[in-house]
Amino acid sequence: MAKRFRFRRGGGTNRLRLFRTTAFKLAAVYLAVFAIFAGFLIFYIAKNTTQLLTAQISEAVDSEVEGLARHYQVGGITRLARVIDQRSRQPGASLYLVVTPDGNILVGNVGAVPSEVLQKEDSSLRPVPYNRLDEEGRAGEHLALARVFALPGGFRLLVGRDVGERQRFVSIIRQALFLTVGLMVVLGLASWIFVSRRVLKRIDSISATSRQIMTGDLSGRLEVTGTADEFDRLALSLNNMLARIEALMVGLKQVSDNIAHDLKTPLTRMRSRVEEALARSDDMAGCKDALAATLEDADQLIRTFDALLMIARTEAGNSGLGFGPIDAAAVVADMVELYEPVAEEAGVVLAAEPQQGELTFIGNRELLSQAIANLVDNAIKHAADVPQPRVTIGLARVPEGLEVAVSDNGPGIPEADRARVVERFVRLDESRTRPGFGLGLSLVAAVAKLHRGHLRLEDAGPGLRAVLVLPDQELPADERDDASTTPPAAAALA
Amino acid sequence: MRILVIEDDQETAAYLVKALKEAGHMADHAGDGDAGFAMASEETYDVLVVDRMLPKRDGLSVISELRASGDHTPVLILSALGQVDDRVKGLRSGGDDYLAKPYAFSELLARIEVLARRNTPSEAETRYRVGDLELDRLARTVTRGGETILLQPREFRLLEYLMKNAGTVVTRTMLLENVWDYHFDPQTNVIDVHISRLRGKIDKSFDRQLLQTVRGAGYVIRDDG
Numbered sequence: 001m002a003k004r005f006r007f008r009r010g011g012g013t014n015r016l017r018l019f020r021t022t023a024f025k026l027a028a029v030y031l032a033v034f035a036i037f038a039g040f041l042i043f044y045i046a047k048n049t050t051q052l053l054t055a056q057i058s059e060a061v062d063s064e065v066e067g068l069a070r071h072y073q074v075g076g077i078t079r080l081a082r083v084i085d086q087r088s089r090q091p092g093a094s095l096y097l098v099v100t101p102d103g104n105i106l107v108g109n110v111g112a113v114p115s116e117v118l119q120k121e122d123s124s125l126r127p128v129p130y131n132r133l134d135e136e137g138r139a140g141e142h143l144a145l146a147r148v149f150a151l152p153g154g155f156r157l158l159v160g161r162d163v164g165e166r167q168r169f170v171s172i173i174r175q176a177l178f179l180t181v182g183l184m185v186v187l188g189l190a191s192w193i194f195v196s197r198r199v200l201k202r203i204d205s206i207s208a209t210s211r212q213i214m215t216g217d218l219s220g221r222l223e224v225t226g227t228a229d230e231f232d233r234l235a236l237s238l239n240n241m242l243a244r245i246e247a248l249m250v251g252l253k254q255v256s257d258n259i260a261h262d263l264k265t266p267l268t269r270m271r272s273r274v275e276e277a278l279a280r281s282d283d284m285a286g287c288k289d290a291l292a293a294t295l296e297d298a299d300q301l302i303r304t305f306d307a308l309l310m311i312a313r314t315e316a317g318n319s320g321l322g323f324g325p326i327d328a329a330a331v332v333a334d335m336v337e338l339y340e341p342v343a344e345e346a347g348v349v350l351a352a353e354p355q356q357g358e359l360t361f362i363g364n365r366e367l368l369s370q371a372i373a374n375l376v377d378n379a380i381k382h383a384a385d386v387p388q389p390r391v392t393i394g395l396a397r398v399p400e401g402l403e404v405a406v407s408d409n410g411p412g413i414p415e416a417d418r419a420r421v422v423e424r425f426v427r428l429d430e431s432r433t434r435p436g437f438g439l440g441l442s443l444v445a446a447v448a449k450l451h452r453g454h455l456r457l458e459d460a461g462p463g464l465r466a467v468l469v470l471p472d473q474e475l476p477a478d479e480r481d482d483a484s485t486t487p488p489a490a491a492a493l494a
Numbered sequence: 495m496r497i498l499v500i501e502d503d504q505e506t507a508a509y510l511v512k513a514l515k516e517a518g519h520m521a522d523h524a525g526d527g528d529a530g531f532a533m534a535s536e537e538t539y540d541v542l543v544v545d546r547m548l549p550k551r552d553g554l555s556v557i558s559e560l561r562a563s564g565d566h567t568p569v570l571i572l573s574a575l576g577q578v579d580d581r582v583k584g585l586r587s588g589g590d591d592y593l594a595k596p597y598a599f600s601e602l603l604a605r606i607e608v609l610a611r612r613n614t615p616s617e618a619e620t621r622y623r624v625g626d627l628e629l630d631r632l633a634r635t636v637t638r639g640g641e642t643i644l645l646q647p648r649e650f651r652l653l654e655y656l657m658k659n660a661g662t663v664v665t666r667t668m669l670l671e672n673v674w675d676y677h678f679d680p681q682t683n684v685i686d687v688h689i690s691r692l693r694g695k696i697d698k699s700f701d702r703q704l705l706q707t708v709r710g711a712g713y714v715i716r717d718d719g
Contacts (some may be wrong), residue, residue: 295710301678302596322582337648338674341687370678377682 027192101154525552546573584609625717667713
């Protein structure tokens, strides 16, 4: 029972759905517009044609009257009667009637007309109902346009033409109107049902696929029929979006696996250390050492978390946040100055390449500096083991915008690994003996993305050349006043 | 020093108050924005430590209201939000320094002590002196025992910041923020190397070491003699 009820309700909804479609609304509007247009057109044609026909009748009647008047002048009522008698026998004749003063028909081809029509003084053309001569019965079976004249001696003359032709024409037109509108309604309904069913089918397929994707199957894609219509275009964009979401989800999974590994290791270490210290709680010095080491591990964990959060926020960030005009040359000089002592300690020569041209651009100074710092830090670490190690920071204007290149003459990165090293927690040094979290390049890539640019890793022959490509962009409107704000630390020192 | 801690987490607040007392300061605690505002406006404190997210009234609005009423007590903002734009927002509302959670207590203490010195005359001094080391801010010269020491501009600023806060511990992040104006974590011991260079210039050939490392906290310049 319940099943049938549901089915029926489903059927009802389905029928209602057809009426709720855009296609239905459009069809209804078009139908109404075309019906009004057709009605107007037909009304216009009918009116004009009727007028034309009336004018023709009027002309014919007038010329008849003129001719009859001449006969009357020549031969009086007798000649008139004879001429009318002759004419009324011809096929396709006009209507004639001559009535005697006492109301009897003298001559003519009209059976009967209402008597009040003949009594009127006015002789203009007017509609007159009449009976044919061969017809019995009441007057008014047919309609004519006729003029009535009073002749001397009390005779009355009626000259007119039947308007049956006109009536027929009007009825043809009316029929055409009904046919047209009817056909239009039928065709409109048919096309509406066809279009809506087709559209609904596509929409239903899209909805079904999205539901499937929502349940967790990210590999589902919308059907593309290949007709390149708007549904195909929509399906293509949605499919691109889905591909991007899927890629992000895969990346997220990979990252969470890496996070689990890289965060669990120090946590496990901390836990066992604390456990061991608790077991030997009488050894004060040992406990203190364990606490100090735990604190160090905790700090390291916090730093890793901070770096991860920063990457996540930078990746999800609004381009333009905290943006202002930056003198790239000054930032590079700052970084050289900041890292020069570290480099010297590691025996690495750190220098900025000679720069030229306009090197100011719009960006986030803090993030850009950190990105360069990460690249320099990496370069120093990797170049340190080769003879005559050297790290240079180049700055150049290219058609795309600005390029910041950090090159070293260390071992470099094999081409196959270059795409991978940008991922979070990926370190080519599998033994993980060098310091670092494997997050440095991820952050650089995220910063590049925030600036709508990208990070390119190339062979410096020998060594690695990491190029940060930063396209020129407009200063976002809401950041314009920020640029002039003095950094608080600078203010404190001044 | 009198310090007011406005922090809604009871445990954090209790730990802070206890640790500040152990460090030789007087500390009060307010548990929400309204109470914090009332206490800060009634009493005189040397430094306010304000959590950014507070019940009843948000930390930033407490600070801007205090500033609007003419109270210029130095404020240190504590926040779980550590991004550059969060920091800028915090400092714009009238805060003097910004520390992201989680933080080391040594970092917090160092910042509080530096903040408290803001209102002392050392800010306006043109000449700093620690033992026989002298720094002239106008002439931009450094001498020790009458001997001129040549410093790079950045080394000069580093020493200037250390000497302005002589006797107070400054952390590595404070140095990066105030001397280089960067707020990121350099992840390498860049600051330590700069300090050891500076030390080589001002302390190396002298018996008394003025620039000292405070383990687990940072650096301090002082004359122990």
